[in-house]
Amino acid sequence: MKKKQYSKSVEPDPWQSLKTYTDARIALGHTGGAIPLKEVLQFKLAFAHAKDAVYSELDWPKLEQRLEQLAIPYLKLHSRASSRSVYLQRPDLGRSLNEASVASLKKMPSAETDIAIVLADGLSATAINQHALPLLQRLLPLLQKANFQIAPIAVVEQARVAIGDEIGHLLGTQLVMVLIGERPGLSSPYSMGAYLTYAPLPGLTDEKRNCISNIRPEGLPYEMACQKLYYLIQESLRLKLSGVDLKDNTTNLFLP
């Protein structure tokens, strides 16, 4: 006698063609009312990448090797958030430097500079590991060619955007640019943001900054990010301001 066997249960959706219009998780199919396992595991894999990004750390050997090639001195700094767990619960501590970092900045010989560059791990150190140096390798030659004086590059752990204000202030620079790992999404766990603040001072808020986000090859590619930043840096130093009053008039040129 033939043994009874159950049939496969996953019902695919007959509208797969709609997937060409969006990256949203549509036409997943179903078994009963549930999402088929294949799609559940794809979701969990994307989530795992995002979680790993949140807990990732700066890759010092690789970063140092590539920073040395830039021929600009760099500093290793740390915020007042002692661990990732503290960092996640106390954004205020991630916005300011620990004592040792403040001391090392105060020991720096004073020099008039136009721009200071800060690399901050933020919520995705992997984003900095992957994208910070490729961007700087394109941007620095432009800045140097325009005769802007560049302060030593600060690389900060457990840092939020506003820590750039304290660093820029202590370095006595005119404009600070913070490159930081953005909050990971399921479709973009390693995305980098860039924030510009003119006349940095602790206590400034977001309306004083300009932001370019989603810097990564699949989002805003390095070359475009570099052109936008170079434009904003020039305009910020020329107009002596940043934030809502500094308009990014390049936007339309670069939209895909």
Add this chain to the structure above:
Amino acid sequence: MPYHYSIASRVYVFKDLKTLLAKASPLRSGDALAGLAAEGFEERIAAQLALADLPLKIFLNEAVVPYETDDVTRLIIDKHDKEAFAPISHFTVGQLRDWLLSEQADSATLQALAPGLTPEMVAAVSKLMRNQDLIAVAQKCSVVTRFRTTVGLNGCLSTRLQPNHPTDDPKGIAASIIDGLLYASGDAVIGINPASDSPAAVSTLLHMIDDLREKYQIPTQSCVLCHVTTALQIIQDAPIDLVFQSIGGTEKTNQSFGITLNILQEAYEAALALNRGTIGRQVMYFETGQGSALSANAHHGVDQQTIEARAYAVARKFDPFLVNTVVGFIGPEYLYDGKQIIRAGLEDHFCGKLLGLPMGADICYTNHAEADQDDMDTLLTLLGVAGCNFIMGIPGADDIMLNYQSTSFHDALYLRKVLGKKPAPEFDQWLLAQGILDEKGQKLPLRPNHLLLA
């Protein structure tokens, strides 16, 4: 006025009502960040013991945010219905908790009581309640609203279809809408968070959904969740069903959102005047969430859950069609992990319902919070049991524009199935007619040439 409680030889002093409320709050990271949380386990329970003995009348005499400088406090005090309050006016907060769980407090009684309760009373009693209390009492509250569908009926669970797209691409959004409709989602609203708040972009999306709705005769309502002032700019020309706004529990929080009570009133009247609802005239959609006041530095030293309940007083003024807390969106500095998000979701739903609001929930988390989809399943199930009016429906629970995770179309099918719930009746009829669901609510196999795919 200071409040005291002694445990053994230790005397705990709470210098005023807002301190007592903050110290009595179940632990969450936002209150710790604000420096308001109880310093130890015992202090928290001492505060709860003191709060349990507090007469409800005190809340009418001691404001947590000054009456003189805050229009939300003035709204709460000036609109308080003393007659509705009279039957419980002799209770303490603890007695209110026990009474709410009793058989006396049935659906009709709770409905009549709502205008007599202030947000602070409701927040206070919630702090003394376990999760199961929050569920049991919320389940007794019935708040039904109408526009083109009826939302909140006993035995129904509705969804907001949320078809967001990172560049507002109309085709991309339409693809997610079709996907959602074919999964029986969208009876609360088809609601898009636009990436751009420009009036032209918002208008384009409004026309797109409205055309789709007309073409397929879908009994639902649409909303593009732009700023209320943007909606006001285009309201004469664009097909606006519901007007949306994020709101908070203090005047300063609302300022940080760029709104005042007067602007909301203007928008409410403008939307009413369009008269687009077919079976009801509830035209407002509000979102809230614990932590927004602290993040705007506008919390006045009040704990985040009490401030959240005060936002419901703002919502209540405008007779909304939908209100939902976006409970885990704000991040781990306010709600650290799954446990805190679950608790907050139950509190918000309970407080809103008890105050008479049509509460739904965006059951969600960000990737930097200590939470995952299992926590969302737990909260989803608990809120379903608690009688939550609606949840979000997002393709695969993954919002590719706002970069957070919520609940999927499939999640709503799950919840309806395990709890024996149905979509809003008008929408359910349409789903049947379209061959999307059968009479038992089971999803039917669809032909590739189904009308919606043509």
